[in-house]
Amino acid sequence: MIFRVATRRDLPAVLALLADEDRVLDPATTAVGEEHERAFAAIESDVRNEMLVLTDSEDCGIVLGCLQLTYIPGLGQGGQERALVEAVRVRADRRGEGLGAELMRLAAERARGRGCGLIQLTSNKRRTAAHRFYERLGFARSHEGFKLPLERP
Incomplete structure (x- = not known):
């Protein structure tokens, strides 16, 4: 597997x-x-954002999973950055093989290497299987999330 x-x-x-x-x-x-x-161009050009993929080979391989990491500076936690994980997906026909756990492990390693003190994410309340997955990885339900859709002008 290639993570890039x-x-x-x-x-x-x-x-x-x-x-x-x-x-x-x-x-x-x-x-x-x-x-x-x-x-995509905005993510690619922003040093605080990364779209990451897990593929089956180096050159134009099949994308087996993806996630977006956003690095957020903050004053809390001793001024350490935190990493926000979004858009986590693994191909439906490849679930249960440990790819999701590997994807998240590599993302955490990448965030740790950047100096982040925390990795956080939100997950839709309906995605109960995803919640069990994140809890198995050690994520805790420590906060309640809120979202406010904004109308476009």
């Missing part, structure tokens, strides 16, 4: 993972819109 920063060529595969977590979608049939291109 995503490139533009990975974008259709990442979008396929995010589009439907219960089925394997063909990245070749996944629409990549202008909004996706802008978002």
